Amino acid sequence: MRNATRPSPPGVWQAGAAATLGAAAVLLIVLALLPWQPLAALDRNTASGLHTVAVEHPALTRTMRILTDWVWDPWTFRLLLAVVFGLLVWRGERVLAYWAAGTALVGSGVQQGTKAALGRERPRWRDPVDSAEYAAMPSGHAMTAALVCVLLLWLWHERGASSADVWWRSALVVAAVSVVGVSFTRVWLGVHWLTDTVVGVLLGTAVALASTATWAALRPGERLPAPAGRRG
Numbered sequence: 001m002r003n004a005t006r007p008s009p010p011g012v013w014q015a016g017a018a019a020t021l022g023a024a025a026v027l028l029i030v031l032a033l034l035p036w037q038p039l040a041a042l043d044r045n046t047a048s049g050l051h052t053v054a055v056e057h058p059a060l061t062r063t064m065r066i067l068t069d070w071v072w073d074p075w076t077f078r079l080l081l082a083v084v085f086g087l088l089v090w091r092g093e094r095v096l097a098y099w100a101a102g103t104a105l106v107g108s109g110v111q112q113g114t115k116a117a118l119g120r121e122r123p124r125w126r127d128p129v130d131s132a133e134y135a136a137m138p139s140g141h142a143m144t145a146a147l148v149c150v151l152l153l154w155l156w157h158e159r160g161a162s163s164a165d166v167w168w169r170s171a172l173v174v175a176a177v178s179v180v181g182v183s184f185t186r187v188w189l190g191v192h193w194l195t196d197t198v199v200g201v202l203l204g205t206a207v208a209l210a211s212t213a214t215w216a217a218l219r220p221g222e223r224l225p226a227p228a229g230r231r232g
Contacts, residue, residue, distance in 0.1 A: 011216030018209035025202035029137065032195045033118065043193040047123050051190045054129045061129050064185045072182035074144040078104070081148050084155060096158065100151055103211040107147040110207055111140055111200075123190050130189035138200035139192045142183045146204030149175035154212045 031039050054061045070076065081104055088097035115135040122136040153175060161168045183197035 011213035014209045014213035014216065018206045018213060021202045021206040021209070025138075025199050025206065028195055028199050028202070029118065032137070032193075032199075033120065039195065043195055046194045047187060047190065050188045051123070051125055051129070054188050054190065055127055058129075061189070064188050065130060068141060068182060068185040068189065072141065072145060072178055072185065074140055077144050077148040081151065084152060088155070096155070099211070099215060100155060103151060103208060104147065106211070107143065107204060107207045110203060111138060111143050114138055114203070115140075120193075120196070123193060125190050128190055130191055132191040136192055137196045138203050139183065139186050139197040140200065141186050142179065142192075142197040142200030143204035145179045145182045146201045147208045148204075149179055150205055150208035151211070154208070 028039075032043070054064070081100065085097045085101050088094070088100070115137065118137050119135050120137040122132060153171060156168070156171065161171075163169075179201055183201060186192040186197055187194055
């Protein structure tokens with residue numbers, strides 16, 4: 001008798017990953033706000049060490065501000081997503097376009113709601129090198145970067161991108177560098193604790209993956225047409 005393995009329903013792995021990352025974010029939030037001393041010490045030591053270097057190297061700190069305020073600013077990511085939204089609408093893929101835009105709005109709601117609920121204070125310095133307003137956790141920069149990068153990679157995959165394509169691999173590297181890079185700049189500039197940025201990345205990725213899982217579950221029969229050279 002042949003043993004047939006039943007394929008998993010669409011979106012299962014994305015849903016599982018989203019749940020895992022969301023649970024990790026909640027656990028980290030609880031440990032940070034208790035506070036759990038080893039994690040609190042890590043936050044303090046990381047922030048203090050980077051702030052000392054930032055004060056001693058003003059030129060490098062100016063570079064960090066350019067990266068965080070322009071290259072990896074949340075509005076830069078939103079603008080990039082808006083361009084992709086326009087392209088999808090122009091191509092007639094309005095449902096996919098509005099789904100991506102809706103995901104971004106949900107992410108913003110989760111971000112602002114979590115900030116308001118937690119009300120975590122930002123680091124305070126006698127000689128600050130930058131400033132930021134509102135609550136610290138999660139980092140809006142880190143969460144927006146993670147959410148938009150995952151969304152854009154997913155949209156590209158929906159349009160038939162291959163994991164073996166050098167451009168796809170390059171995009172993965174750029175996305176990873178952007179998410180890690182913007183998280184680093186926020187701690188370097190002394191406006192976030194390390195855990196703020198990690199929670200932001202976890203939540204942003206979780207929201208994006210939950211969205212892709214829902215899309216896959218609601219549209220299981222949708223398949224992109226095969227490229228002309230690969231049609232059987």
